Amino acid sequence: MSEFNYLDLCVECVREAVRLGAEFCDVSAGTGRDISVTIEKSGIKTADAGQGEDVAIRTFVRGGMGYASVSGRDRRDIDEAVQRAVALAREATPDPDFKSLPSAQPAPEVEGLFDDRIAGMSVEDVVRIAVANLGAGKALGPEVNLSGHIGLSVGEGALASSNGVALESRGTDIAADIEALVKHGGDTGFFYEFDFGRQLADCRLDDVAVNAVVGARRFLGARRIKSGRRALVLGPLASYGFLGGIVAAANAESVQRGRSYLCGKVDETVASPVLTIVDNGLVPRGVRSGAHDGEGTRRLPLTVIDRGRLVSLLHNSYTAGKACTKSTGHGTHSGGISPTNLRPALGARPAAEILREVKDGIYLESGELRADPASGDISASIDFGFLIRSGELVHPVESAMIGGNIFDLLERLDAVSSDAREEPGVLMPTLRIQDVQIAGSE
Amino acid sequence: MEDLTRYLCDLAKRRGASFADVRVLHRQSESVLVQDGRADKLAASTDRGVGVRVLVGRCWGFASADSLERPRGEKCVDDALALARASQEFVNDPAMVAEAAPTVAEDCRLPEIAAGQMPLKEKIARLLQYEHCGRALGGDAIVNSIVSYSEGTREEILANTAGTLVRTAGARAVVTCLFVATDGKILQRGTEHRGILGGPELLRQVTPEEFSVRAAEKALALLKARPAPAGRFTVIFHPSITGLLVHEALGHNAEADAVWAGQSILEGRLGETLAPETVSIYDDSTVAGAFGSYAYDSEGTPSRRRPIIEKGRLAGFLHSLETAAKFKAAPTGSGRAESYDCRPIVRMSNTFMERGTVPLEEMLRGVERGIYLMDGHWGYVFVQKGQFICHAGQARMIERGQLGDALRDVSISSMTLDTLKKIDAVGNDFEMKMPGMCGKEGQSAPTDCGGPHVRVGDVVVGGRAQE
Numbered sequence: 006m007s008e009f010n011y012l013d014l015c016v017e018c019v020r021e022a023v024r025l026g027a028e029f030c031d032v033s034a035g036t037g038r039d040i041s042v043t044i045e046k047s048g049i050k051t052a053d054a055g056q057g058e059d060v061a062i063r064t065f066v067r068g069g070m071g072y073a074s075v076s077g078r079d080r081r082d083i084d085e086a087v088q089r090a091v092a093l094a095r096e097a098t099p100d101p102d103f104k105s106l107p108s109a110q111p112a113p114e115v116e117g118l119f120d121d122r123i124a125g126m127s128v129e130d131v132v133r134i135a136v137a138n139l140g141a142g143k144a145l146g147p148e149v150n151l152s153g154h155i156g157l158s159v160g161e162g163a164l165a166s167s168n169g170v171a172l173e174s175r176g177t178d179i180a181a182d183i184e185a186l187v188k189h190g191g192d193t194g195f196f197y198e199f200d201f202g203r204q205l206a207d208c209r210l211d212d213v214a215v216n217a218v219v220g221a222r223r224f225l226g227a228r229r230i231k232s233g234r235r236a237l238v239l240g241p242l243a244s245y246g247f248l249g250g251i252v253a254a255a256n257a258e259s260v261q262r263g264r265s266y267l268c269g270k271v272d273e274t275v276a277s278p279v280l281t282i283v284d285n286g287l288v289p290r291g292v293r294s295g296a297h298d299g300e301g302t303r304r305l306p307l308t309v310i311d312r313g314r315l316v317s318l319l320h321n322s323y324t325a326g327k328a329c330t331k332s333t334g335h336g337t338h339s340g341g342i343s344p345t346n347l348r349p350a351l352g353a354r355p356a357a358e359i360l361r362e363v364k365d366g367i368y369l370e371s372g373e374l375r376a377d378p379a380s381g382d383i384s385a386s387i388d389f390g391f392l393i394r395s396g397e398l399v400h401p402v403e404s405a406m407i408g409g410n411i412f413d414l415l416e417r418l419d420a421v422s423s424d425a426r427e428e429p430g431v432l433m434p435t436l437r438i439q440d441v442q443i444a445g446s447e
Numbered sequence: 448m449e450d451l452t453r454y455l456c457d458l459a460k461r462r463g464a465s466f467a468d469v470r471v472l473h474r475q476s477e478s479v480l481v482q483d484g485r486a487d488k489l490a491a492s493t494d495r496g497v498g499v500r501v502l503v504g505r506c507w508g509f510a511s512a513d514s515l516e517r518p519r520g521e522k523c524v525d526d527a528l529a530l531a532r533a534s535q536e537f538v539n540d541p542a543m544v545a546e547a548a549p550t551v552a553e554d555c556r557l558p559e560i561a562a563g564q565m566p567l568k569e570k571i572a573r574l575l576q577y578e579h580c581g582r583a584l585g586g587d588a589i590v591n592s593i594v595s596y597s598e599g600t601r602e603e604i605l606a607n608t609a610g611t612l613v614r615t616a617g618a619r620a621v622v623t624c625l626f627v628a629t630d631g632k633i634l635q636r637g638t639e640h641r642g643i644l645g646g647p648e649l650l651r652q653v654t655p656e657e658f659s660v661r662a663a664e665k666a667l668a669l670l671k672a673r674p675a676p677a678g679r680f681t682v683i684f685h686p687s688i689t690g691l692l693v694h695e696a697l698g699h700n701a702e703a704d705a706v707w708a709g710q711s712i713l714e715g716r717l718g719e720t721l722a723p724e725t726v727s728i729y730d731d732s733t734v735a736g737a738f739g740s741y742a743y744d745s746e747g748t749p750s751r752r753r754p755i756i757e758k759g760r761l762a763g764f765l766h767s768l769e770t771a772a773k774f775k776a777a778p779t780g781s782g783r784a785e786s787y788d789c790r791p792i793v794r795m796s797n798t799f800m801e802r803g804t805v806p807l808e809e810m811l812r813g814v815e816r817g818i819y820l821m822d823g824h825w826g827y828v829f830v831q832k833g834q835f836i837c838h839a840g841q842a843r844m845i846e847r848g849q850l851g852d853a854l855r856d857v858s859i860s861s862m863t864l865d866t867l868k869k870i871d872a873v874g875n876d877f878e879m880k881m882p883g884m885c886g887k888e889g890q891s892a893p894t895d896c897g898g899p900h901v902r903v904g905d906v907v908v909g910g911r912a913q914e
Contacts, residue, residue: 040530046708048539051507052530055788057496058513072490076513082493093489096567100485128533136537150709186710186831195831232678262483263590264627266634340488379627379634382674382856384909386836388829403834406860406909408677444677446907 009078011035012173015165018062018087023167025091027064029106031170031300033338034060035162040128042135044183047143047151049135052128061338062090065106069097072339104326107336109169110303117290120204123177124159131155134210138183142214146187149218153183153197155210164338170301178203178292181210185217189225194401196220196370196389202429203290220370223391227401230392230445236366237407237414237441238359238393241426241433243369245347248282248436250375251411252344255309255317257324259378266381266411270315276415278313279352286334286345291430293345297334304334304345313415319344346430352421356435359420361396367405367443368393376411383409387443404446414438449614451520452606455499459524460608464501464531466544467524468607470745471497471515472787475562476599481574483592489567496787499523503531505541511788540707545771545778549610550749554742558618558646562600565647570596573650574622580655581626581663588667590634591627594659596620598646603745611747619738619893620649621882624659628666635672635855637665638824638840642738642882642893665822665841672853675842675910680818682859682906683810683845686878687823688837690896693728693755694798694885695826696835696863698896701730701755701763702781702793702887703770705830712833712863713761720759722867725803728756728898730765732780732796738882739796739894741783746791748780755798756867767793785890792888800898803873810872810902817845818908820857823881833863858909866903874900 015032022030038056042049060083061074071093073086135155142151161175180201187194198217202208239247259265267275286304288294297303300322309317320328321336335342360368372388387405391398422435452469459467473495480488496513497520508531512519574594582589598620605613621642628635639662643649684692705711731752732740742750746768754762766774767782770793782791811819822840829835838858844851879897 042534045704046540049506049534049537050540050542051509051790052534053509053790054526054530055511056513057511057788069486070488072488074490074492076494076496079514086491086493089491093491093567096571097487097489098485098571100487128530132533132537139537152708152710184831188709193832195829262627263629264625264634264636268634339490377636377856379636380669380856382911384675384838384856384858384911386834386858386860386909388834388836403832404860404862404907406677406858406907408675408909408911410674410911442677442911444679444907444909446679 012163012165012171015163016171018060018083019165019167021087022062022064022091025088027066027091027094029065029167030063031106031164031166032060032062033162033164035160037158037160039156039158040131041154041156042131044135044139044151044153047139047149049132052132054128060086062087063338064090064094065103066094068100068103069094070340071097102327103323106166106168107170107300107302107322107332109171110301112296112303114296115287115289115294118176118203118294120177122205123157123179126157131157134181137211138181138214141211142185142218145215145218148188150186151183151214155181164301166301172297172301174295176203179205179208181213183213183217185214185221187218187221187225192225194221194225196224201292203292207290207429224389224401227403229447230402230405231447232445233443234440235443236363237438238363238366238368239436240368240370241435242371243374244436245433247374248347248349249344252282252284252309252347254378255315255319256342257318257320257328258342260318261324261327264379266376266379267315271318273315274313275315275412276310276313277418279421280310280313280415280418281308281350282310283308283348284344285348288346288430291346292428294430298336299338300336302332302334302336307333348432349421349434351423351425351434353423355424356422359422359435359437363393363396366393367402368398374407381411383407383411383414406444408442408444414441448515448604449612451515451517452604455520455524456606456608458521459499459501459528462524462528464503464528464608466502466608468500468605468746469497470603470605470784470787472601472603474599474601474786476597478595478597479570479574481578481594486571494786497523498787499527500790501527501531502542502544503528504535505538506531506534507542509790543769543772545768547748547768547778550743550747551612552743553614555616556644559648560646562598562646570647570650577624577655577659581624581659584660584663585626585628585667588628588630589626589663590629594624596622596650605745605747607747613743613747615743617644618646619644620646622649622653624662626663626666628670630670633670635666635669637662637669640882644736644738644740668853669841669855672855675854675857675908677910678908679905680908681814681902681904682817683819683900683902685821686897686899687881688820688839689800689898689901690879690881691823691826691837693800693898694795694894694896695828695837696866697728697755698730698795698798699828700830700863701765703764703766703774704793706764707770707773710831712830716761719761721761721864722756722759723870724759725873726756726759726867726870727801729754730795730798734797737797737879737895741796744780744782745784746782748778748782750780753779765793765795767791783892785892789890792890794887794892795885795894797879797895799879799896802875802877802899804875805872806875807900810874810900811845811850812848814845814848818854819843819845819850834860835863836860859906860909861906866906869904870901871904872902876900
């Protein structure tokens with residue numbers, strides 16, 4: 006990695022910002038490099054590489070925030086950015102709700118976020134993964150059309166603040182995402198698959214294309230269905246997006262500002278008792294793990310929904326100060342709030358058993374099932390779904406939609422599977438929701 | 448910086464590239480977020496660097512650095528060459544570049560008010576005024592309001608080994624607002640966006656009445672709207688929804704890289720009749736002042752108007768230098784890169800349907816029972832399947848030719864080719880006010896879209912109530 010000391014740079018910038026009049030300041034700086042190989046038409050199209058550094062300065066004057074970022078490490082640019090951040094903070098409206106930035110909170114590093122094997126990989130190594138996928142995917146048939154990316158990134162950085170935060174971190178990640186298109190007569194099957202990790206040992210990158218092709222073939226023969234009320238089973242990928250949307254709505258700033266459908270719902274029942282969601286940024290090797298958040302607050306596991314009750318919101322230092330509580334460690338350096346690794350509590354019965362009980366329903370393999378962040382209303386397309394009849398997936402579905410409200414769906418959630426797809430840090434079970442409005446086109 | 452771009456091009460050629468282009472780019476931006484009566488967050492950013500793309504044998508290589516120092520540029524050249532060479536033997540579909548005449552040009556479009564000439568205090572005051580006017584309409588019913596403004600400048604120099612040398616400079620500005628209203632039981636949102644090819648003059652052009660007041664009105668009106676029905680309906684698209692249709696459903700399918708990769712439903716259909724004769728759809732980056740406009744694309748090809756559908760027939764695709772070579776077509780100036788660290792890819796600019804002849808009232812008269820979709824919010828498409836989704840912020844029932852109850856949160860899902868065929872009326876009006884950032888392959892590009900009102904028979908609406 007770089008021999009440059011980013012922490013020293015951060016500390017210098019903080020000192021300068023305070024000298025210029027910032028009452029509070031934190032600075033993040035770091036470097037990253039990435040390699041990416043693009044697959045198109047079942048061959049390699051291009052190989053790309055990039056390397057960059059950036060410095061971001063956040064300052065507060067009477068609670069008003071100024072933020073300036075700059076790419077590269079040109080000292081004049083950085084000095085100008087520090088001056089700009091302070092000048093912007095002076096122009097911002099004073100905000101009495103701002104209390105303070107986090108103070109130093111030492112915490113042990115989370116294990117497994119940096120892998121020397123990934124850091125040492127060359128473009129030839131990334132090409133080899135792409136070639137392995139192309140070979141395995143194309144071996145399944147001449148009609149297979151693969152596209153996608155194989156990529157890795159390696160980064161290191163530091164964070165320092167006027168409250169004594171002084172942190173260094175480094176990380177690696179590698180990912181393969183591949184789309185498969187299968188044409189059979191006039192019919193088209195399409196699906197995507199992915200794998201990713203902070204450690205090479207956690208990934209099975211060579212298998213992604215085969216899984217995508219198998220998935221695409223399942224979507225051949227899509228048919229229209231009639232409108233009606235049906236059970237909705239969310240497969241692991243669909244459930245991840247659905248639950249992620251709920252945790253995102255538990256953003257304390259959105260709730261404090263009155264724009265989230267979860268306003269006024271803390272300590273209330275918002276879902277059926279089968280649902281418990283934990284956000285845990287400390288999972289070893291987790292894709293969104295880290296000992297601290299973007300402001301330097303120590304992370305801790307947070308139960309957001311406990312047996313159907315909304316028990317916690319996600320806080321950064323600003324919203325925590327406003328609510329006279331502690332930050333939950335979900336702050337970003339630019340002042341936002343972001344979830345980490347979602348770990349829903351698993352149920353008692355496997356997904357196959359939950360599915361077998363459905364007489365008439367839709368199985369949503371993947372796709373957006375997100376509620377409007379204010380109203381909670383849902384009007385979503387069934388992009389990758391199957392009709393379920395008597396516990397079996399009968400055929401893929403086309404031109405159909407799901408309508409409803411998030412609270413209705415959460416109330417009718419009656420099963421969480423005991424088995425789950427597990428990706429580094431993340432658990433993705435199968436969910437079942439009864440009596441959902443489906444709009445069909447038959 | 449011209450010296451650096453030329454030097455790196457020459458270096459790439461000497462070291463084995465059959466084609467190379469080098470882009471040097473410098474971007475600066477400033478943004479202000481006003482929320483609940485306060486200018487909450489003020490931000491600025493500066494970004495500069497160089498990107499080198501090389502063609503070696505059958506494959507592309509691309510490398511970038513956030514520095515304009517010559518040694519970093521030289522390393523980019525070497526890295527890009529090594530990346531291309533490492534992939535040679537695994538290329539199915541050899542890369543190529545159209546032999547276009549080199550472009551040597553300069554296009555500097557400065558905003559009416561240069562960055563820094565409008566004091567920050569004035570910008571904040573105008574944003575607070577927007578917010579105040581919107582809030583005044585709703586009183587206590589408005590529980591949250593956000594008005595955000597951002598402006599950015601972009602200077603770029605492009606050189607390639609074919610002799611192209613293009614220097615461009617431009618600016619864009621965007622202002623958006625969000626009002627959240629409640630009746631004590633539910634929350635509803637109203638939004639508006641405005642964007643121009645220009646600078647802070649936008650804040651002097653946009654009045655509260657046509658912007659923040661309208662957004663607040665939407666939020667308040669939605670409190671009284673009922674959930675949409677579910678099922679198949681004849682629908683009338685407001686121009687903003689027509690914009691989503693032509694951008695999402697058709698435009699992405701007309702990007703020639705998707706067509707060449709066998710991932711577009713338009714593959715092999717050039718010249719086919721896809722829509723009634725009344726339908727003509729264009730992508731045009733020369734529309735004066737429009738958010739998606741530019742003079743030269745990121746490969747140096749001059750901007751132009753690009754027919755996609757003319758009188759119902761598929762007339763053409765959007766091309767970069769590479770896809771033009773593969774299709775033996777002329778480059779259309781559609782190769783755009785978000786920044787120096789991105790390769791140019793085929794993108795849309797301002798995409799729209801041309802106006803027709805039918806007044807909205809006449810369109811409505813022909814509908815016994817249907818839905819009028821307004822306030823296009825967002826959409827997405829699966830080009831591989833030809834399926835698209837559009838979300839309308841507002842809608843009205845149509846009953847016996849008259850606009851009826853207000854509806855909320857309505858999305859539609861349909862198949863592109865079916866929908867185009869089912870267009871049975873094209874309005875005599877036109878609006879293109881959907882400035883936004885279109886995402887593709889991890890890159891964002893400024894675009895706009897619009898058109899007239901159109902009527903489409905038999906579309907699936909994702910509502911909550913069974914019809």
